[in-house]
Amino acid sequence: MQNLLKIVRTCSAFIIWLANTNALNNGQASKPALGWSSWNYYETDISEALITSIADGFVSTGLRDAGYKYINLDAGVWLPQRALDGTLQVDSSKFPSGLANLSSYLESKGLFLGLYTDLSNREVGNVCGSGPGSFGHYAADARTIAVESRAKFLKIDYCAYYKSNGNSTQPSINTQQYYWAQFRDALNKTGHPLYLYTCPRSFQNGISGSIYDGPPRNWTAKLRTELSNCMLTEYHNAQDTWTSAMSNLDALLDLGIPSAVGPGFWQDADMLQTCNFGKGKTPGTGMTQTEYNATFATWAVLASQMIISADPREVALQHPHCLRLLLNTELLAINQDSGGLPPTLLFHRNNTMAFSRRLHDKSIAVVVLNRNDNGGATAVHVTRQALGISIGAHCRVRDLLQHRTALPAGTPTKRAVPGPIVAVNLVPHEAAALRITCV
Numbered sequence: 001m002q003n004l005l006k007i008v009r010t011c012s013a014f015i016i017w018l019a020n021t022n023a024l025n026n027g028q029a030s031k032p033a034l035g036w037s038s039w040n041y042y043e044t045d046i047s048e049a050l051i052t053s054i055a056d057g058f059v060s061t062g063l064r065d066a067g068y069k070y071i072n073l074d075a076g077v078w079l080p081q082r083a084l085d086g087t088l089q090v091d092s093s094k095f096p097s098g099l100a101n102l103s104s105y106l107e108s109k110g111l112f113l114g115l116y117t118d119l120s121n122r123e124v125g126n127v128c129g130s131g132p133g134s135f136g137h138y139a140a141d142a143r144t145i146a147v148e149s150r151a152k153f154l155k156i157d158y159c160a161y162y163k164s165n166g167n168s169t170q171p172s173i174n175t176q177q178y179y180w181a182q183f184r185d186a187l188n189k190t191g192h193p194l195y196l197y198t199c200p201r202s203f204q205n206g207i208s209g210s211i212y213d214g215p216p217r218n219w220t221a222k223l224r225t226e227l228s229n230c231m232l233t234e235y236h237n238a239q240d241t242w243t244s245a246m247s248n249l250d251a252l253l254d255l256g257i258p259s260a261v262g263p264g265f266w267q268d269a270d271m272l273q274t275c276n277f278g279k280g281k282t283p284g285t286g287m288t289q290t291e292y293n294a295t296f297a298t299w300a301v302l303a304s305q306m307i308i309s310a311d312p313r314e315v316a317l318q319h320p321h322c323l324r325l326l327l328n329t330e331l332l333a334i335n336q337d338s339g340g341l342p343p344t345l346l347f348h349r350n351n352t353m354a355f356s357r358r359l360h361d362k363s364i365a366v367v368v369l370n371r372n373d374n375g376g377a378t379a380v381h382v383t384r385q386a387l388g389i390s391i392g393a394h395c396r397v398r399d400l401l402q403h404r405t406a407l408p409a410g411t412p413t414k415r416a417v418p419g420p421i422v423a424v425n426l427v428p429h430e431a432a433a434l435r436i437t438c439v
Contacts, residue, residue, distance in 0.1 A: 026193040029229035032266040033305040035070025040309030041280040044076030057312035072114030078131025099149035114153030128159040138186035146192040198228040221260035238270035240284025261342035275310035275322040294431035300335040363437040370426035381420035395438040
């Protein structure tokens with residue numbers, strides 16, 4: 001009987017918590033985040049000197065002015081043990097001036113500090129290289145991160161939960177949801193809103209492999225948008241390879257809910273490896289410029305947050321052509337469009353794909369992708385009917401990668417039957433990114 005009463009009390013407390021759960025509603029993420037993360041290139045080998053130099057590089061290369069504003073420190077910031085009062089401790093050997101001073105420096109450059117933690121219950125030791133876990137320390141860690149460090153972006157991982165015998169396990173996704181919501185509520189209570197990025201671990205079977213990170217399919221748009229501003233969705237951690245990028249694209253298509261996408265919540269297929277060319281610490285021998293063009297354009301039209309990881313100083317010196325891609329304001333405008341509408345998958349056939357997104361000025365962004373690994377150029381067409389363009393409309397087609405207009409404004413395009421408005425020949429791993437404006 002006592003056990004039964006205990007169960008009833010636990011269930012009642014959980015129901016009361018659900019009834020009083022606060023939605024995120026933090027006024028953040030009016031557009032997908034644009035920024036940089038330390039993980040793919042440096043992993044935990046980060047320091048105050050490195051981050052200030054990276055920030056200077058964002059200014060000198062024009063990346064800041066192009067819209068990238070978050071400088072996110074992933075794992076490697078915190079000491080492996082909390083202070084006596086239970087708070088997180090920054091590694092002062094790496095960040096001697098402290099995180100608040102680093103935040104001030106970034107803000108003086110027109111940039112914002114992003115930080116990282118993990119929901120593990122490990123009290124001592126590194127979890128994903130990030131120091132102790134935040135389990136049960138939500139209020140204290142929210143204050144450390146949002147108030148004292150003045151971070152404007154927070155990534156919350158879920159690497160593991162440790163049992164009393166020291167073995168790690170993965171709590172159910174519903175249990176994870178409960179803990180994330182507690183952390184979210186603690187952040188809300190600080191009065192210092194930040195862009196909240198969560199990394200669920202749902203361990204599902206996907207369309208092209210096992211899903212490591214990502215929300216479960218049954219998480220509704222309402223649940224997702226109430227929990228965070230963005231959720232990682234991937235089959236495995238991003239590597240600097242074409243195969244990895246396409247795998248995570250599949251995960252996004254598998255688990256994403258278009259109705260959830262819009263101001264306040266965006267999707268993410270993991271940090272971009274664009275312009276790393278195999279030099280980062282995460283695995284992968286690098287991609288070609290054609291492949292970087294394709295992944296960057298695809299992430300843009302999908303309204304994914306776009307967090308790059310290449311060192312801007314090295315890219316400027318060694319790969320100026322790739323820097324031009326990162327600075328492609330026409331592609332970034334597609335991603336940051338004020339209309340805030342979700343993307344659409346037009347088709348996926350014969351290893352070719354096409355996506356579209358309607359923009360605030362009634363133009364339409366289209367990205368066509370050839371995922372074939374071999375063979376010559378493939379002809380890919382997108383019809384007017386697929387885009388909802390009338391047969392008699394006069395259209396201008398702008399190539400966003402080549403920066404040229406394919407059809408001058410006012411060119412008649414009337415046809416007796418619906419015909420292709422987009423007709424491109426793409427070699428393997430190539431994409432075309434277009435903006436179509438019709439009158």
